[in-house]
Amino acid sequence: MAKGFKKxxxxxxxxFHYCPGCTHGIAHRLxxxxxxxxxxxxxxxxxxxxxxxxxxxxxxxxxMQEAAHGRAPAVATGIKRVHxxxxxxxxxxxxxxxxxxxxxxVHAAARxxxxxxxxxxxxxxxxxxxxxxxxxxxGQKATTCQAGRIPELNGNPVxxxxxxxxxxxxxxxxxxxxxxxxxVMEAKRAIRxxxxxxxxxxxxxxxxILSTCPTNWGLNPIDALEWSKNEATKTFPLGVxxxxxxxxx
Amino acid sequence: MAKLSFNKPLCKGCGLCVTACPKKLLSLSKTExxxxxxxxxxxxxxxxxxxxAACATMCPDCVIxxxx
Ligand SMILES: Cc1ncc(C[n+]2csc(CCOP(=O)(O)OP(=O)(O)O)c2C)c(N)n1
Ligand code: SF4
Ligand code: SF4
Ligand code: SF4
Numbered sequence: 001m002a003k004g005f006k007k008x009x010x011x012x013x014x015x016f017h018y019c020p021g022c023t024h025g026i027a028h029r030l031x032x033x034x035x036x037x038x039x040x041x042x043x044x045x046x047x048x049x050x051x052x053x054x055x056x057x058x059x060x061x062x063x064m065q066e067a068a069h070g071r072a073p074a075v076a077t078g079i080k081r082v083h084x085x086x087x088x089x090x091x092x093x094x095x096x097x098x099x100x101x102x103x104x105x106v107h108a109a110a111r112x113x114x115x116x117x118x119x120x121x122x123x124x125x126x127x128x129x130x131x132x133x134x135x136x137x138x139g140q141k142a143t144t145c146q147a148g149r150i151p152e153l154n155g156n157p158v159x160x161x162x163x164x165x166x167x168x169x170x171x172x173x174x175x176x177x178x179x180x181x182x183x184v185m186e187a188k189r190a191i192r193x194x195x196x197x198x199x200x201x202x203x204x205x206x207x208x209i210l211s212t213c214p215t216n217w218g219l220n221p222i223d224a225l226e227w228s229k230n231e232a233t234k235t236f237p238l239g240v241x242x243x244x245x246x247x248x249x
Numbered sequence: 250m251a252k253l254s255f256n257k258p259l260c261k262g263c264g265l266c267v268t269a270c271p272k273k274l275l276s277l278s279k280t281e282x283x284x285x286x287x288x289x290x291x292x293x294x295x296x297x298x299x300x301x302a303a304c305a306t307m308c309p310d311c312v313i314x315x316x317x
Contacts, residue, residue, distance in 0.1 A: 004251070005305035005315040016310055020287065021263030025309025181269060181303045214263075221263040 010035040014058045021221020023178045023211045024052060024120060028059055030188045031091065031118050035062065038195050044087035045079050047072040051093035052126040060091075070101020073108035076115045087198060089116040095125040098134040098160050105160070112169030112203035116194045119160065119206055121175075122213040123232060130216030134158040137235050142216075157235050161208045165241035171202035173242040177210040179229035183238075190240075202244060210236060251300025251317040253292055260312045262287035266304035272297055275304055 010032035018024045035044055040062065048056040050069035057064035067075040072090035080088040097105050097119050108115065124142055125131040132142040132149060135157050139148040149157070165173045172194050176187035187209060194205035210232050212224035219227055240246075260283060267275045267290065278291045290312065292298065300317035 004300060004317045005302035005313065007311045007314065011311065015259050018309065020261035021265055021309060023309055025311070026307070029309075029311060181306055184306055221265055222268050225265070 008033045008036045010041065010061045012059055012061045016059060017055060018052065019213075019215045021212065021214050021224065022052070022126075023122075023209075023225070026178050026184060027118065027120055027187075027209050027211060028053075028056065028091075030184070030191055031089070032060060034188065034191045034195055035060075035087070037192065038087070038199065040087040040195075043085070044089070045083065047076045047079070047088070047090040049090070049092040049096040050127075051096045053091055053093060053120065054127070056091050070096050070099070071104055072096065072101065073104045073113070073115065073117060076117075077108055077111070077113045080113060080115050084114075087116075087195065089118060089195070089198075091118045092120065093126065094119070094121045094123065094133045094135040094160075095128075095131075098158055102134070106164070106167075109164045109204045109206070110167050110169045112171070114198055114201055114203050115205075116198050117204070117206040118191065118194075119208045120211045121160070121208050121232075121236065122211040123157075124213050124216050126213045126216055130213075135160070135236070137231065140231075159236065161206070161236075161241050164206060170204040170206065170242050171197040171244045172205040172240075173208075174206075174240045175208040175210065175236060175238050177228060177233065177238055178212075179225050183229075193243075197245075208236070210238075250296060251298045251315055253295065253298060253304075254314045254316075255290060256312045256314075257289045258283050258285070259310045260287055260289040261285070261310055262289060263309065264290075265307045265309065266290050266313060269303040269307035271301060271303060272299060274298055
């Protein structure tokens, strides 16, 4: 049992700019805690996205590189190939990873690049004011689908984890939630696993984290977590979709 | 007994710690706000705290530290 709680040294002292109750903050902290656990201090490079997490480079206490919108997996590929001994990760939202950057995501996964991807699925474009994302749920309202997403008109949500799990390249693909203490602890274990895969040179690992956007969902932070737990999971069930260490056993 | 410390200037009054506490010890102050204008989280009855750190684990802004 962990004794108490202290902020990890893998986060800087810069206050997060996120909206009240936005779970980007929890996802940052879990990632940083895992970096500390695996002893990555001084030996890791993160790649920040475009989106609400664009300032991630101010928050993670390690070398950081900002990528153009959606290109983080390509940038991380370059960094990892030049510095194979460094721990390299990207941190990306769903607009970044699954819309403009879908090609980079799929090909980095297909190549089995030995990087770790932290994917924040909040079903919306947060930074730009709540437009529909590839991950917006059927019926979910966004500024660009004000009557709720209609598949015939707006297309269907994309299940990134399930899709990438079909590829040969990835070593580990999981989807987790941050609804409560239990799920946050589970999310941390999944992130740890995704970094362990990189340490053991197993190739591309991604954790899709169901995150909240209270501001653009129009919900208070507590109701937003409930919505994530009860609604988002209907389209995006939690689980491990690929784990080659299980297959090897 | 556990000891909690709040980095109050960082608190955004989101209430996630309040719902997370199994002992229902936390609440958002009705009178005390920080420089950003948020009513901050406070603990009522610190003696009853079991030091489980559920509050700190759910806080998106690393406001709470728990010593036990
Ligand atoms: C090339 C380019 N196209 C579009 C934009 C505008 N833009 C900024 S953030 C963003 C989407 C962010 O959504 P997401 O990745 O889901 O992250 P979130 O803000 O929800 O965390 C877009 C389209 C941009 N900055 N650059
Ligand atoms: S707009 Fe949404 S995703 Fe962005 S910081 Fe605010 S709540 Fe978080
Ligand atoms: S440590 Fe546990 S019991 Fe104490 S205030 Fe936090 S959640 Fe409540
Ligand atoms: S979870 Fe953190 S930011 Fe939110 S009210 Fe509690 S202490 Fe403040």
